Amino acid sequence: MARILGIEIPNEKRIEASLPYLFGIGRPTAAKILDHAGIDPNIRTGQLTEEQLVKIAQVIQAEGIVIEGDLRREKQTQLKRLTSINCYRGIRHKRGLPVRGQRTRTNARTRKGKKKTVGVKK
Template sequence: MIYLLESKLPENKSIYFALQYIYGIGKTRAFLICKKLGFSINLKVKHLSENQTVQILSLINSLNFVLAHDLKKLKIGLTKKLVSIKSYRGLRRTRGLPVRGQRTHTNARTARRIKNKFYVY
């Protein structure tokens, strides 16, 4: 099992899909990493050498991606800022209502479930 940026990469998956296990790397970034390093998308994680894992880490650092713990802190900080300046979106977050204009008569369960996840009052 290989650990990259606080994430476990499954050994039996291809590098393209395994990189998506890292918080902040999606399909586009995973494809970009594979393309820049010259890896086949079908290359399995268990076939990576130590040198190749170091190459992946150095490329991610050189591209200045905000990933994993830093990205989570950034997202929480942005939502706390919205709450602190009492913007419309911030007020909707504190009340546990949908933020982006969805209906509230029905189907607002997800927003209510997320309510207590980010905020400490």
């Protein structure tokens, strides 16, 4: 497996499809990176030379793309800020409810978790 900035990406896939294995890089960003690095997006990751891998890493750093640990830390601090100031979104995060205005009367099971049946006594 090839390593870019300390993260292993699969060798058998096209480099355009392998780059999104880095947290913070999606398909459009991967295409932009390869364009700036001057690398064919259809080449397999295992066929890349060491210089090409270094060039990709340099482009990622030069473009200022935040990836992996730094991005995770940034997102975590933003969530902590929302919960600490007790804004609406922060409260929804705390309670484990949908944050972006979805209905909760039905559905919302992904966010709320497994259904808890409340028994009725006769």
